[in-house]
Amino acid sequence: AQSVTQLGSHVSVSEGALVLLRCNYSSSVPPYLFWYVQYPNQGLQLLLKYTTGATLVKGINGFEAEFKKSETSFHLTKPSAHMSDAAEYFCAVSDLYAGGTSYGKLTFGQGTILTVHP
Amino acid sequence: DTGVSQDPRHKITKRGQNVTFRCDPISEHNRLYWYRQTLGQGPEFLTYFQNEAQLEKSRLLSDRFSAERPKGSFSTLEIQRTEQGDSAMYLCASSRVGYPSIRESNTGELFFGEGSRLTVL
Numbered sequence: 001a002q003s004v005t006q007l008g009s010h011v012s013v014s015e016g017a018l019v020l021l022r023c024n025y026s027s028s029v030p031p032y033l034f035w036y037v038q039y040p041n042q043g044l045q046l047l048l049k050y051t052t053g054a055t056l057v058k059g060i061n062g063f064e065a066e067f068k069k070s071e072t073s074f075h076l077t078k079p080s081a082h083m084s085d086a087a088e089y090f091c092a093v094s095d096l097y098a099g100g101t102s103y104g105k106l107t108f109g110q111g112t113i114l115t116v117h118p
Numbered sequence: 119d120t121g122v123s124q125d126p127r128h129k130i131t132k133r134g135q136n137v138t139f140r141c142d143p144i145s146e147h148n149r150l151y152w153y154r155q156t157l158g159q160g161p162e163f164l165t166y167f168q169n170e171a172q173l174e175k176s177r178l179l180s181d182r183f184s185a186e187r188p189k190g191s192f193s194t195l196e197i198q199r200t201e202q203g204d205s206a207m208y209l210c211a212s213s214r215v216g217y218p219s220i221r222e223s224n225t226g227e228l229f230f231g232e233g234s235r236l237t238v239l
Contacts, residue, residue, distance in 0.1 A: 009158070032226045043122070043209060043230035044161070051226075090160050094226035104149055104213055104226050105174065108160030 002027045002093045006109035014117050019063075019078040021112045023091030026072065032094035033074040034106065035065055039087045047089075050074060061085070086116045120144070122231035124210050130237045131200055138196045139234040143212030150193050151228060152185055153209040154178065161209055167193060168215075200238045207233040 007022040025031055032051050036044040048059025055067040061084075065076045074091060092106040123142045131137050143150045149168050153161035164183070165175045169190035179185075182200075187193040197204055211228035 004160075034227070036230075041232075041235075043232040044211075044228075045230070046227055049227055092160075104215060104228070105151070105163055105166060106161075106226065106228060107163070110158070110160050 002031070002095055002107045004091050004093050004107055004109035006089075006091055006112050008112055009110065010113045010115065012115040012117065013081045015083055016080050019076070019081045019085065019114065021076040021089050021091075021114065023065075023074045023076065023109060024072055025074060025091070025093045027093055033065075033067060034092040034094070035059065035063070035074075035076050036090045036092060036108075037087050038090065038111075044090065047076070081114075081116045083116050083118065086114055088113045122210055122212050122229055124208075124231040124234045126234060127232065128235045128237075130239065132239050133202060134199055136196065136198045137200055137236060138194055139208050139210075139236075140192060140194050141210030141212075141231060142192045143210070144214075144229055145191075147212035147214045147229070148190070149213045149215055150187055151211040151213075152193070152195050153211065155207040155209055155233070156205075164195075197236070200236075202238045205236055205238045207235050209233045 003026040005024045034049045035047040037047050038044050047063050048057050050057050050067045058064045063078045088111045090111050091109045095105040125140045151166040152164040155161045163176050164179050165185050167187040170187050182198045185195045211230045213228050
């Protein structure tokens with residue numbers, strides 16, 4: 001079974017500072033990994049995803065994440081935080097990988113709330 | 119082009135009442151998922167459909183919960199005899215698998231609706 005651990009339920013940064021949100025996963029098969037963002041009273045929006053190939057993936061709004069198999073990690077970063085980045089962020093792993101097609105069920109971490117101070 | 123839509127967005131009910139939520143997925147998507155999200159937690163998988171077939175149900179889905187997708191398009195999630203512990207955000211998501219798509223490939227990306235928030239008094 002897959003699992004995801006997000007280290008730190010709350011992260012606070014100053015505007016313009018580096019954002020680093022940590023995610024470690026557990027999977028018995030090659031993982032598909034995702035970061036989603038959720039603004040208050042809204043659904044989840046995909047930031048970026050890793051499937052195969054390049055381990056550094058770029059997403060929307062200047063975010064990127066690096067898949068490190070040896071560390072079973074998929075940390076999310078952004079060089080310079082903006083006030084509009086304040087939201088809750090979820091890391092997720094997809095279930096059973098088979099022939100390049102995910103079965104589609106995502107297992108989410110507990111989320112990290114990002115606060116950005118002026 | 120419309121995304122995943124859910125109705126109602128908010129529902130307040132008394133304990134013991136039945137409630138039903140509706141989800142309309144993106145039109146060409148053949149998979150539909152229901153998740154539950156409680157305060158301070160990530161979304162938890164409840165069930166999913168491929169077309170009209172319900173392929174998996176989580177142990178979280180007690181006998182009071184039932185989901186349907188009768189024509190492989192919209193889906194309903196019904197909760198009978200609601201309990202205060204059912205208070206949560208119910209999220210619906212859809213995806214398209216098995217076919218090439220410009221919008222998304224077979225990589226498990228889910229498109230989420232804005233959720234239906236249930237409060238049981």
